[in-house]
Amino acid sequence: MENKKILIVDDESGFTSMMLGFLKSQKYDAHAANNLEEAINIFKREKPQIVLLDVNMPIANGDKFLPVLRSINASVQIILISGFSKEDIESRFKPADYFAFFKKGEFLLEDLKKTIEQASNA
Numbered sequence: 001m002e003n004k005k006i007l008i009v010d011d012e013s014g015f016t017s018m019m020l021g022f023l024k025s026q027k028y029d030a031h032a033a034n035n036l037e038e039a040i041n042i043f044k045r046e047k048p049q050i051v052l053l054d055v056n057m058p059i060a061n062g063d064k065f066l067p068v069l070r071s072i073n074a075s076v077q078i079i080l081i082s083g084f085s086k087e088d089i090e091s092r093f094k095p096a097d098y099f100a101f102f103k104k105g106e107f108l109l110e111d112l113k114k115t116i117e118q119a120s121n122a
Contacts, residue, residue: 003027004028004029004050004116005028005029005030005046005047005049005050006028006031006050006052006116007030007031007033007039007042007043007046007048008020008032008051008052009032009039009051009052009054010032010034010052010053010057010081011034011035011054011057015054015104020032022109023116028116031046031048035059036057036059036065040068043072044072048076049077049119049120050076050079050099051077051078051079052079052081053069053079054080054082055081055082055084055092056082056083056084062080062082062093063092063093066078066093066097066098070097077119077122078099079098079112079119080093080101081101081102081103081104081107082101082103082104083103083104086101086103089101099115099122100118100119
């Protein structure tokens with residue numbers, strides 16, 4: 001069985017490196033992008049089933065970038081990861097636009113892994 005492909009999009013390189021290391025240790029085919037142009041190129045090339053998307057990015061925030069991802073692949077599962085509160089996320093995104101939300105610094109990697117498994121079966 002082929003490993004699920006995951007793309008991490010976050011402008012904080014330390015966070016991206018940590019997430020990339022964790023996901024690869026869990027045997028996911030993980031890729032990372034620190035800017036939106038790079039993310040689009042990887043997204044088109046690798047065709048990930050799941051994207052971990054930071055909401056607050058330079059140039060275009062996640063709420064502007066998510067529709068771009070959907071225009072390329074409408075079935076991609078988006079997991080938002082941000083320092084914003086859940087209330088802020090709910091006011092900026094429709095619940096149907098994303099699979100799950102995690103607040104940076106307040107989630108366990110094991111919980112993220114479970115959510116990724118659920119998203120890959122959705």
